[in-house]
Amino acid sequence: MKKIIIILLLAVIGYFLADIFFEIPFGEDSMVVSKEYLDKSPNDLHVANTVTSIVVNFRGFDTLGEVTVLFLASTAIGSILFRRRKVHTKLNPQRNAPHASRIVQISAKILFPLIVLLGAYVFIHGHLTPGGGFQGGVIIATGYLLLLVTYRKFSVSHSSLTWIEAIAGVTFAGIGVLGLILGKDFLENFLPVGTINNLFSGGIIGIIYVAVGFKVASELTGILDTMLSIKVDSEENEQN
Amino acid sequence: MVVANPILYVALPLLVAFLLPLFGKIHKELIRVVPGLLFMFLIFNTVVLFSEVTSTGKPIITQIAGWAPPIGINLVFSAFSGFIAGIISIMGLLVWVYSYKFKKVEFDNSLKYFVLIMLVTAGSIGVVLTGDIFNLFVFLEIVALSSYPLVAFYRGRDGAEASFKYLIVGAFASIAILLGIVLIYSQLGTLNMAEISLRIGEMPEKIKITAFILLFLGFGIEAEMFPLNGWAPDAYSQAPGPVGAVFASMTAKAGIYTIIRLVFTLFDIDAGYQLLLGMGIITLVVSEGIALRQEKLKRMLAFSSLGQMGLLMIAFGINTKAAVVAGMFILFNHAVIKSLLFFSGSYLVYNSENKNIKDLFGFGKKLPLTAFLFGLGAFAIVGLPPLSGFWAKLSLLMASADSNLIALIALILIVSVVEIVYYFRVVNGLYFKKYTGEFEPHKPSWNASLVMLILAAVIVTVGLYPDLIYNYFVNAADALMDKANYIQNVLPSNFVGLN
Amino acid sequence: MEATNKISKFFFTWVVLFAIWLAFTSTFALAEVVTGVVVSFIIAIYNFNNFTEIGLKSFSPKKVLYMIQYVFVFLWALIKSNLNVALIVLNPKLPINTGIVEFETKLKSDFAKLVLANSITLTPGTFTIDVIDNKYYIHWLDVKCTDRDEVYKEIAEPFEKILLKIFQ
Amino acid sequence: MDLFLEIILGVVALALILSFVRFVKGPTAADRVVALDTMSVTVISLLALFAFMFHRIIYIDVSLVYAVLGFIGVLIIARYLEGGI
Amino acid sequence: MSNLVIILAIFGWAILTYLAFKINKTLGNVFVGVLALALPAYFFTYTPSDYTVSVMGMSLQFGFTSFASLFAMLVVVLSSFALLYSIPYMNKKDRLGWFYMNFMFSVGGMMGILMSKDLVSLFIFWEIMTWSSYLIVIYQGKKVNKVGLKYMIFSAIGAYAMLMAIVLINKWSGNVNIEQFFASFPNYSSAAKLLSSLLLLTGFGVKSALMPLHVWAPGAYTKSPMSYTAVFSGALSKMGIYGMALVAVNLYVHSNMPIMGEVIAWAGAITAVLATFWAIFQNDIRKLLAYSSIGQLGYIAVGLGIGTELSVFAGLYLAILHGLFKGVLWMVVGAIEHRTGKTDFRDISGLIKKMPFTFFVALVAIIALAGMPPLSGFVGKWMLYESMITSNHFIMVLFIFLSSTAAFLYCFHFLYGLFLGQQEDEFLKDVKEVPVLMMIPMGLISLSLIAFGTFPGLIFKPIAQAMSTLGFENVTWRMSSLTNAWGNSMFLKPANFMFMAVFVFFLIIITVVNHKKTKKVGTKDIANGGEPIRDEDNLHYSVDIYRPFYRVISPIMKYKVETFYKRISKGIEEFFQFFRRIYSGNGQTYALYVVIFLTALLILSSTIF
Amino acid sequence: METVLQYLGYFFISVGAAFLLLGSFGILRMPDIYSRLQAGTKASTMGSLGMLFGIGFLEPQWLPKIIVIMIFILLSNPISSHAIARGSCKSGIKPKLNETVNSYKRIAEGCEESIKKEE
Amino acid sequence: MSEELMQQILSISFYGASLALILIGVYGVLTKKNLIKILLSLTIVDSGVNLLFVSLGYIMNGTAPIFSPAIMDGKIEVLKTAPMVDPVPQALVLTAIVIGLGVTAVGLALVIRLFRHHNTTNIDEIRNLKW
């Protein structure tokens, strides 16, 4: 009964939304501000990837927020799952999962550096290719995930993660504030923009994206490690 | 080098939040000290910026990354948004002082706690200041994501349950908001709020209304509008005491701000005001009525908070200058008084397992100061003169009278009686029921007492001399209601004509 | 001995990673090359111990030759296997006779075992379900024999011969 | 030329659809993972094909990243099937 | 010095007193004494000046009208006496600082109400008075939960009715000035007239405990310390009368809405009768006095409601008197409570021997209350009857007469049950007369009652002045007479003397006759004949004395307003209990609400937008 | 020269597409998960390799990257199939085996053995 | 295939797919009892919205808004025939995805704790807070 009602409700919503969606012509150029971005990204910022220049520069403030969201998620998960971090740090999680296949373990060893390299490539070339700090960071975190799921005893040092997180975050926000100190806007570019499609182009955009890459990688790795290491904690007394 | 800048409201907390773990490695105490310094700076920032806004009479528009709006994101520090930002930052400092001794022994917990408090503050201020609708969405998410862990901060309680409910409903909110933004962007090609406001008429009627509905829904969830506020009582009641105050004074403020901006600035839909008014009335009546039936103190406070949000929606829904001024007053009061109630209330039920109202019977003698301050808060929130709550209620009633909403006046007053019933039940119990001795009360620490006394002093001072801050409300109302001025300040140049 | 081994491993890792970097960037622009050197250096520092077992020895001409040989053997097996699968799949009767067999390998190196397992997986009608110590468990689409030695001869021997040479 | 690519595109799409049928049919989670694995490999090829069609190497990068993420995704589900991560 | 400063000084003094009690009890008492003396001294010597404050764009005005001065006099006199009385009375209680602070706050609040020339400041002081009295009601902390809540709820209902009136008046008149409200009232639409005045009346009616808004009063009067109840029932309830007089006279009399005046008058009459009945059946002195107060306030409402010059005059006169004699009576109860610790008729008897002074003042006050000559109450009743008759309210006369007669019953009960009758030695063993500091206020007020009875002109003067504020100019009065509606003087003295003679005669007869019959028996002796005691045998005046009478009127008494209120509140609670179910605790349901809300908005979008 | 390379490229792309189709056809047709893996892994690996290789012919400057992808696929595809097979085996999915070759015991043994090994 | 037909098909499939994802996800959130399934349903809704946003920014025959060297030099005809799609939705969707990820991760952490506390993942059984 309840399901029928829900389906009816969704049918109504679906009807109205479809009505709206199909009113919007598909594939037509309706850009307004984007035109400016497509013009200014290659010409003013010398950044090939317009998405990147939007993400890091035009709308860099969003991205700072986004990085904060990740930072928050990591903090949140730590806060939600662990009462005393001391118990956890530097302690092998010893998850209850069975051993992974030896084959998978060996391949993980080999693949890990390659994945990290790929991640680094992706975030270093964020302004030239469809990559970026987030994508690169996710790739690196995936590498750690690979190790985490294949090696039961593998654990990431949260202390070093903390350092990376902090330094990367501070780099991002600090570059923003530096712009302010140099008499420009927050997050405004104060470096030479270089030649488009060179690695060293786009001013602060590249630096920020590298910082974002580190931040995302460390944040996500921390989250994954926290989530996968929970079984130790469950033996801890639930009482407050 | 600029000393005060709206951007610092957001940038500095983020910077400090990122750095705080490192500070903690240098010295443990820094974890608790640094956030306080930050909040103090934010207040300094508020003072400087506010005096500038007051003296020039123009809002401060900050562009980010060197791009003028609508290309870049901008912050608008006006008499309206700046005032709310100021309230939030001051409440941030008070929450900090209140929780200074919070879990002193547990390093990691206090680190996370202060990080979350700083970010919820920064997020709320960001919501209020930003001039870009997607950026607003991002800040709302920051607020949400720092609220979830705060709700679930204590393990002995059902915080995780509350937090999960909040998360589900909050996720719906963000989806609705995002969908609304998508629809607006697809039609106008811009995310700048001033430009949206300027060109909203270009949107086809159907899409415009759907976008409005979606945003109204999403912001309504954040603003704790009935029936979208199922998460709120749980979250308020399970969070640590100061966090309840954070919700009342920061996140709820950010929520109501969004809905106000939506109706007042972004869209040109007149029915929006009526919708807001109607939903406010429903929220007020239902929440206050349910508060009447609560056995747990914090849950009662939570429903009372929802009622106050309803009152705010009513005030802004009336949409006259007098009503908006009243709304600003209520907004201010709600932040101050509800915080006092949460602060003192959480000490009253500190050691109680179930946090029932009947657990605190007889505490008037056990915790004289705390009980007194709770009583003062109760007196203030129901609008007894000469406390600040009275003036807000009076101005709202007068504004309703001016708009010929006589039934509304009666309704608000009837609801106020209900409010009196449940608040005075607690106050009576505090003083005149027997202490059952089931648990020993926990004496507030000096810093908590200090905060509560400051809030009480504000309540009394404003009650005795409302004109102290009344003009700020008037200015804020002016700034909010002058849409053309907002657009002109954000988009001064030829960009107005861009199509 | 230990130290030189480590250095050899490290340089091997560095070189391989840098090569891959170059492949990624597909350019010799100075900035890219310098960045690549640095990045692969950093990654190599943290991973060289796991990344390889024999280090720079892998580049000895003999081993390279064997590798090339292996590639061809493998590619041939791959093509064969695919045609085999194609025939089976496209045959309306679906002529399969599946079973699981096992054999023991002589390989000691982990990497060799990995390569063997992968090779078996990619070649006709077989794939590795599990490897426990020296025992390989193989799923065979068209079981021809079940005896360990026969199975070894049928499935693993052609690869193992070469692998033994590469990874010693 | 265009026709050729369109036919190839059609074939690859058909492959995707067939795998998707298996994905929907199941019956076990493992079967779905197999289908998913096949689909992800197909998508890698598809992305490369797009790169060629639009003459943009950037899609090759996408394909590479997709390969890595798809692989690890499948691996994790497989680990889950094994009885824990 | 402006008026406002006095009030602020009182408030400030209240806080200082609180702090003084924190330091030392004696110091605190000194602070109380100082205010008790300074208040009348200052009030009767200063010259009022007006003062205006601007708050949130409204101008709030302060200053005394002569009408307000009349009430202010009562407040000042009663408050300072009660404060003095409190010093010994409250001696043994704790949290004195808190008590006195709130006491002074409520005094300040009352003065503020009287000084307010605009509705907003009136409301503010009204609320200060309300919550400070509330805090005193619950101050003793014994079984006060329900009482306090009831008081607060009714006060809130009243106050919010008033507040609604205020905001509407602000809209219709353009400001909140009281005089301008009265001035512009004739221009109101009839609905506005009705609404604004009814709301104001509700507000004032609650404080003056007019039926059916009286429910809070018995409990509240009973639970606060008696020294405060003297002010509470004597002066604070007069604030309601003050407001009602303003509304009734200014709005109904001068704006030709006599029907509304009738409503007030009838409400007063009914209140007078029923409250008197209730008073009769109380076994607790405090309850008796509480209901008696309600009844007396009913008379006053009758006077105000009828709205002729004479009736208003009578009402105001009764109001002042009621303040005085009720003040004394509450002090008497306080004295008894102070010395015996009891307030139940069944526990107390024969106090006359040990507390003769208290008996004397009680007697004076009771006579005044009962409206017997030669004391002042008689004058008021006389005027009231005359005004009813001259304005053709004959049926109402019956009501008031019934009430007055019935009042004798409880007066008798009061005097006899407490002071006369069987004396129990064990009970009286430790009882002694109250300290001098308690005697002085009681004595002085009693004296004034006698004086006003004989020379009503003493109090006619300020009342006549007050009447001028209400629009009755040139009320002519003499030391012992008042000019009535036809221009004839009412000669009070002969009537006074006549009644006095009759009273003395009967007093002597009764005393002599009863004295003969009196025989001292031990209290344990009552069934010495072996005869079983039946229910209907009254062995003592204190217990169920008027049971036969109760049987007669019980059909009326069955219908209690309280049950009605209880049902309403029950209904409201159940209604919201239903709403509470909305918060089912299931997160999914909350998400469903969101979807339902969205669907509803989408479906209604074409209608709403 | 260019055209030869192009035609080679087209050839490989066609082969790749064909094998991709074949692979998905295989996983649809095969009776149990293990045999589906047989078909799926081999054919799809082959298919993607072919397609990538073909594209490498057509866009020679992309070749380095394409080779990296191919190596990655060669390395990862068999491993993921292996992992799936092992996972299904451990989660208790029985293979549909021909009764004449009674080797089901072995897989069962294999699983048990490997599980024992863990403990 | 004519351009318009292509546009129609694409429009129906993209808009339809995103709408379907949204509705399916919401349905899942409202009906699934398992906390994890509810979270996954939320991510499905997110995907639907993101897909919608990206498809709204699409321009027929458009290409990714990245100026590669070839395009900059104008040597290849791509520049003339293929306009660049709107980059803003892509940038915003990136942000939205990251935010969604954060929310999902926090949600999962909460689920873990709820499971420990209540020993169930059935949302109907986790109702200590109500009324």
Ligand code: NA
């Ligand atoms: Na979200």
Ligand code: NA
């Ligand atoms: Na478009």
